[in-house]
Amino acid sequence: MNASLRRITTAALFLPLLLLSGCLFSTRRLPVPKQPTMTQTATPAQLAGRLNQQWQAIDTLTATVNIQATVIKTKEGVAKDYPTLRGHILMRKPGMLRVLGQLYGVTAFDMASDGKNFTLSIPTLKKAMKGSNSFRKKSANALENMRPSFFFDAMVVRGLDPDDLYSVTADTVTIEDSAKKHLYSVPEYLLSIMRRKAGTQELAPVRVVTFNRDDLLPYQQDLYDGDGNLETQVSYQAYRDYDSVTYPSMITIKRPLEGIQIILTIDNVTENQTLKDDQFVVKLSDDTKIQNLE
Numbered sequence: 001m002n003a004s005l006r007r008i009t010t011a012a013l014f015l016p017l018l019l020l021s022g023c024l025f026s027t028r029r030l031p032v033p034k035q036p037t038m039t040q041t042a043t044p045a046q047l048a049g050r051l052n053q054q055w056q057a058i059d060t061l062t063a064t065v066n067i068q069a070t071v072i073k074t075k076e077g078v079a080k081d082y083p084t085l086r087g088h089i090l091m092r093k094p095g096m097l098r099v100l101g102q103l104y105g106v107t108a109f110d111m112a113s114d115g116k117n118f119t120l121s122i123p124t125l126k127k128a129m130k131g132s133n134s135f136r137k138k139s140a141n142a143l144e145n146m147r148p149s150f151f152f153d154a155m156v157v158r159g160l161d162p163d164d165l166y167s168v169t170a171d172t173v174t175i176e177d178s179a180k181k182h183l184y185s186v187p188e189y190l191l192s193i194m195r196r197k198a199g200t201q202e203l204a205p206v207r208v209v210t211f212n213r214d215d216l217l218p219y220q221q222d223l224y225d226g227d228g229n230l231e232t233q234v235s236y237q238a239y240r241d242y243d244s245v246t247y248p249s250m251i252t253i254k255r256p257l258e259g260i261q262i263i264l265t266i267d268n269v270t271e272n273q274t275l276k277d278d279q280f281v282v283k284l285s286d287d288t289k290i291q292n293l294e
Contacts (some may be wrong), residue, residue: 001037006033009214011056018029025188027143029150031139031182031183031184032183033174033183033184033185033187034182034183034184036185036186036187036213036214037214038214039187039213039214040213040214040215040216041073041213042056042189042211042216043168044166044167044168044191047189047191047211047216048138048160048166048191049166049190050216051157051158051159051209051218052159052160053158053159054135054156054159055157055158055159056159057154057271058093058156058271058272059090059092059093059269059272060090060091060092060093060239060271060272060273060274060275061090061091061155061156061269061270062082062088062089062269062270062271062275063089063155063264063269063270064086064087064088064263064266064267064268064269065088065089065213065265065266065267066084066085066086066087066100066264066267067084067085067086067262067263067264068082068084068085068262068263068264068265069081069085069260069261069262070079070082070147070260070261070262070263071259071260071261072259072261074259075080078191083103085101085103085108085109086098086101086102086103087099087100087101087102087153087233087264088100089151090154090265090275090279090280091152091156092275092280094115095113095114095115095116095117095133095148095152096113096114096115096275096277096280097112097113097118097148097151097152097241097280098110098111098112098113098280098282099111099112099151099281100150102145107123107124108122108124109121109122110268110282111124111146111282112280112281112282113131113133113147113148113224113280114124114280115133115135115150116132116133117130117131117132118131118132118133118147118148118157119282119284120146120282121284121288123285123288124290126191126285126289127288127289127291128284128288128289128290128291129290129293130169130290130291130292130293131289131292132166132293133147133148133149133153133294134147134149139185148259150253150255150260150262151253152231152252153221153232153234154221154232154234154253154264155221155251156206157174157209157218157221160193162204163195163196164193164206165190165193165194165195165203166192166193166194167192167194167195168189168190168192169189169190169192170187170189170190170193171187171188171189171190172188173185173186173188174226177214185212186212186213186214187212188210188211188212188213189207189210189211189213189216190208190209190210190211191208191210191211192205192207192208192290193205193206193207193208193209194206204224204226205224205228206224207221207222207223207224208221208222209221215239217239217246218234218236219232219235219237219248220233220234220235220236221233221236222234229256229257230256230257231256231257232253232254232255233254233256234251234252234253234254235251235252236250236251237249237251237252238246238250242266242269242270243268243269243270245269245270245271248266249265249266250263250264250265250266251263251264251266252264254286254289259273265273
């Protein structure tokens with residue numbers, strides 16, 4: 001037996017002994033995530049019931065917000081931030097919405113929808129766009145693809161429709177507080193909402209709602225289009241009480257396919273005020289140029 005073969009044979013004989021003795025291992029200390037002080041439990045039926053109850057309890061919502069929009073061109077590595085606007089949002093079920101954005105008291109845009117069609121006015125340009133709430137043909141200008149449903153679906157998490165199917169999984173994520181240099185464990189429930197495709201055994205994703213288990217409130221919602229693509233991602237942060245209404249103080253809406261991100265910082269929110277039909281109508285001046293969107 002040559003020397004090289006003897007060395008290999010000797011190493012093969014002693015390797016199991018070294019592994020068992022721990023001679024090949026070293027130990028490092030890792031940061032230990034802090035555990036939550038309270039973790040609640042709920043069954044899938046209870047989570048779905050909470051979502052339905054919260055949705056059914058709201059008929060209208062009025063919010064005063066700051067709106068910060070960003071258009072992200074991932075392939076070019078460019079992000080364009082638009083000025084922060086003072087905004088007012090009105091919504092009334094089943095689908096009526098009004099969003100008004102102002103800069104230094106001047107209206108930057110005014111958008112309203114009756115649930116099926118919408119009008120988006122840009123008074124400073126004497127320009128308005130009208131069209132269906134759903135996309136038919138997308139514009140090269142990302143902000144022209146903004147639709148009322150972006151806001152409506154984000155402001156209140158919908159309940160389940162009668163033909164929705166759902167499942168729940170439990171998970172724990174670890175987040176970092178960079179200011180305090182701490183790691184935190186966040187137990188969560190993921191409520192996956194699906195629908196069966198007609199005539200098949202295939203389930204199509206509709207939404208995934210993530211609940212934080214310390215309070216069982218939704219803090220993320222992923223919405224999918226008919227082809228199963230992630231269409232909208234909404235995160236809900238820092239819930240607080242607004243005159244007996246518990247509501248997130250920041251809502252981030254991301255549209256990955258269009259490269260749009262909208263951050264809403266909530267100043268005030270009120271539920272179930274009376275909102276009339278004329279509050280969901282955009283008034284256009286006679287010299288406004290109207291573009292009909294497909």
